[in-house]
Amino acid sequence: MSSNPTAADIMTERLCASMKREEHLQQRLTAADDWADLIQGLLRRLVRNIDQECYCAEDLEQQDDQFSSIIKSIRAELKAADGSKPSTCTWSEGGFSWHTGCGKEWQFTDGGLPAENGMHFCHSCGKKLVVESAQSA
Structure with missing residues (x-):
């Protein structure tokens, strides 16, 4: 199976x-x-x-x-x-989707990194998007 x-x-x-x-x-x-x-x-x-x-x-x-x-x-x-909110939203890859620092989830039809898909700001909170590196995950 x-x-x-x-x-x-x-x-x-x-x-x-x-x-x-x-x-x-x-x-x-x-x-x-x-x-x-x-x-x-x-x-x-x-x-x-x-x-x-x-x-x-x-x-x-x-x-x-x-x-x-x-x-x-x-x-x-x-x-x-x-406020004292961070000015960035950190995204981490998780299987078929990306998990946002603000608690949401995002998927790209063709896969790839957010920047490769034209994403520079979080779709949810609007902050500058930062991808969590594999080393820090």
Whole structure:
């Protein structure tokens, strides 16, 4: 009996990988939408505060506190978005597919290294793609 996967096995594996990628991308899209909504709200608050300051200069101390609070929130969100995440995604070869540093899986129809297939950035996290060498694996 042959241990080679059948065409159906390969297609099933690819379908499962594709569905996992789609689910992960949807989660990332939802998170990005939530973050954009939050930033948009903070910017609206900032603009309202600036508009009020232009028209109501008599209450500057309260406005300064509000302005400082808004700026602190914006800085916190921007810092969280920058984070201390690595700037690369390390891929390692595993059988018929590549395993990404961000927890996903990718397959090339014709095999080969990611760079040989035009891949320079991770399809999932968007970071610069680095291939793990056989020596470090």
